[in-house]
Amino acid sequence: MPSALSLSQGTVAVVRFGRRAAMGTVAALILVAGVWASWGTAHHVMLTKGREQGTITVARCADGTCSGPYHPMSTGSTARDRVVIDDAVGVRRGEVLTVVVKPGSDEVVRSGPSGVLYAWLPLAGALLLASVVVAGGLRRPRAGWVIGAAGFAWVTVTFLAVR
Known part of the structure; x- marks a missing residue:
């Protein structure tokens, strides 16, 4: 026992x-x-191959998002009058950011090293x-x-x- x-x-x-x-x-x-x-x-x-890449010139910020015209930098990408980016990214009006377009939408995310970190x-x-x-x-x-x-x-x- x-x-x-x-x-x-x-x-x-x-x-x-x-x-x-x-x-x-x-x-x-x-x-x-x-x-x-x-x-x-x-x-x-991070996986940008085949995705639309370009820049956004921030024109307006309201309700947690910012928007502005999109200018393409990659082949096959089309210019847009207005795309939307999250305001929490630390963007300011008039700033030009490099971005990647989310497929099938007019929403973009910041690219480059700061985009990866964010x-x-x-x-x-x-x-x-x-x-x-x-x-x-x-x-x-x-x-x-x-x-x-x-x-x-x-x-x-x-x-x-x-x-």
Whole structure:
């Protein structure tokens, strides 16, 4: 018959494993959600082959979006009198931005290095959130600090790039 001491040590080991498995799953789900949220825009910016590329001259901003005329730069792209870009990208009236047109719409997303950084911004937020789970839930404070610092650096660089 097992002693009470060995039974409690086994229980503690099982609980410790369960906590780590649960927190590891939560951290992984947070990161997967960040990738999922980013990919909706990122694939337009990163996989530009065959997509319409050009510039937008921002003419008007209202209700969270900006609009202006689109001037094509790639072959097969057609000029448009009005395309729409998200206002959260840090655009100002009169500014000329390089963009990629989302297929089948008049919506554009910023291209180039700043567009890539901005597209993956949800993943940077997921890194910040996952760092808390890793540091506290998994009891890996150093790894949590590294993950959090990476997310913070990403957010900061993105802010500076789209300004």
